[in-house]
Amino acid sequence: MSTDNTISTGVEITDEEMRSIQDAIMKRYSIDFFNYEPKSFKRRLQRIYRKFNFTSSFDLWSRTLKDKDFVHDFINEVSVGLTSLFRDPEFWQTFKKVCKDHFSEQYRINVWHAGCSSGEEIYTSAIVWDELGFTGKVKSIATDISSNALKTAASGKIIQAKLPEYERNLKLYQSNARLDKYFTEGEGGIVFIPKFLEKVTFKNSNLIMEDYGDNQYDIIFCRNVLIYFDGPAKEKVIAKIYRALKPGGFLIIGFLDSMLSYLTDEKFEYYDLRQRVFRKR
Numbered sequence: 001m002s003t004d005n006t007i008s009t010g011v012e013i014t015d016e017e018m019r020s021i022q023d024a025i026m027k028r029y030s031i032d033f034f035n036y037e038p039k040s041f042k043r044r045l046q047r048i049y050r051k052f053n054f055t056s057s058f059d060l061w062s063r064t065l066k067d068k069d070f071v072h073d074f075i076n077e078v079s080v081g082l083t084s085l086f087r088d089p090e091f092w093q094t095f096k097k098v099c100k101d102h103f104s105e106q107y108r109i110n111v112w113h114a115g116c117s118s119g120e121e122i123y124t125s126a127i128v129w130d131e132l133g134f135t136g137k138v139k140s141i142a143t144d145i146s147s148n149a150l151k152t153a154a155s156g157k158i159i160q161a162k163l164p165e166y167e168r169n170l171k172l173y174q175s176n177a178r179l180d181k182y183f184t185e186g187e188g189g190i191v192f193i194p195k196f197l198e199k200v201t202f203k204n205s206n207l208i209m210e211d212y213g214d215n216q217y218d219i220i221f222c223r224n225v226l227i228y229f230d231g232p233a234k235e236k237v238i239a240k241i242y243r244a245l246k247p248g249g250f251l252i253i254g255f256l257d258s259m260l261s262y263l264t265d266e267k268f269e270y271y272d273l274r275q276r277v278f279r280k281r
């Protein structure tokens with residue numbers, strides 16, 4: 001039977017071993033994984049053990065130190081990219097209204113997708129902006145720690161098998177909306193029509209390590225990313241987001257992100273708590 005420390009290969013990962021791997025990555029690559037929630041980080045390590053046939057934490061630790069390229073595989077496995085087009089359809093109805101009410105008159109809208117994964121959140125917001133006639137005026141930056149996820153996001157490619165799920169979500173968002181206006185047959189599968197990604201910049205970036213400037217963004221999406229972070233890391237990232245938002249700018253988090261205690265009333269207006277929309281005061 002498996003416990004939190006035991007992986008299916010029969011090898012146990014103790015807290016000390018987990019920390020020594022985090023320590024090796026920090027020392028060798030200056031990448032900080034200390035703030036990930038331990039249980040969930042151990043589960044990611046289990047996946048890495050299975051995928052790369054490691055038989056002990058020592059093997060993983062020494063490969064981390066010796067093989068410079070391995071860190072990319074490591075990061076891609078540690079990050080969990082679960083996402084969907086029109087994920088939480090009701091939220092997107094609220095989002096459309098927020099944009100219509102607050103940005104119709106604005107000439108330029110600056111947006112940051114923090115933890116964009118394989119791009120579905122970017123495509124969804126682009127569809128909403130197209131519906132509102134905002135396409136040319138939205139400039140976005142999309143960041144993620146996973147280079148694989150970013151590559152997929154920038155390519156616009158979607159997995160064909162996920163189309164029924166996307167269509168279901170889309171219908172829940174708006175019953176007469178159609179996907180074929182936004183996706184087309186491209187090289188090697190179905191792709192999001194490139195003109196909708198023209199003003200999106202993709203950037204590999206670790207939320208914990210990087211600074212994102214002051215008063216830059218009208219909207220920041222940080223949905224279902226901080227869920228894997230511990231309290232101090234959440235606090236740190238929320239402080240960066242707060243600084244990066246313009247006064248009156250909107251922060252959008254995921255339904256499972258438990259971080260209300262960090263979104264203090266003094267800094268954020270709870271604009272729509274049910275749909276997880278907050279506004280910088």
Ligand SMILES: C[S@@+](CC[C@H](N)C(=O)[O-])C[C@H]1O[C@@H](n2cnc3c(N)ncnc32)[C@H](O)[C@@H]1O
Nearest residue numbers: 079080082083115117144145146206207223224
């Ligand atoms: C579950 S996905 C969320 C995708 C999208 N925001 C959504 O809600 O559908 C979480 C993403 O956060 C990224 N991520 C995890 N830790 C990160 C970090 N420290 N810095 C930047 N991105 C990170 C993962 O690589 C993954 O793509």
